[in-house]
Amino acid sequence: MFSGAVILGQKRVIHKCLLCGREFYEGEVEAFHDHAAKHARQDLDDIRALAPSHINKGKLFDPAERDRDLERHWRSVRRDMKREGRTEVRPNEMAERGD
Numbered sequence: 001m002f003s004g005a006v007i008l009g010q011k012r013v014i015h016k017c018l019l020c021g022r023e024f025y026e027g028e029v030e031a032f033h034d035h036a037a038k039h040a041r042q043d044l045d046d047i048r049a050l051a052p053s054h055i056n057k058g059k060l061f062d063p064a065e066r067d068r069d070l071e072r073h074w075r076s077v078r079r080d081m082k083r084e085g086r087t088e089v090r091p092n093e094m095a096e097r098g099d
Contacts (some may be wrong), residue, residue, distance in 0.1 A: 019046055070095055 015024040015032050019039055024032040039047065077093045 018050065019043055 011025045013023045014026055014028070016022070017024075017035060017039070022035065024035070073095045077089060080093075081087070081089070
């Protein structure tokens with residue numbers, strides 16, 4: 001919903017609202033919190049539309065488009081990685097989705 005700090009000219013923008021574009025400068029922390037709370041109350045649908053769970057709908061693990069075999073495979077790979085204490089997937093563990 002908000003992006004981080006940017007410096008514009010002499011003023012330092014600490015936050016910019018991605019919903020309405022308003023910029024908040026150093027010293028406006030209280031105003032930023034009030035603005036974020038206002039959006040949280042009034043624009044919940046727009047905020048949810050920006051969420052990764054909404055943006056990624058229809059991707060690999062979306063319940064409507066589930067590939068149970070692929071899920072089972074990745075859960076097995078995850079279990080093996082945890083058991084072996086490794087953080088990288090081996091080339092032979094990669095699975096291709098049959099689209």
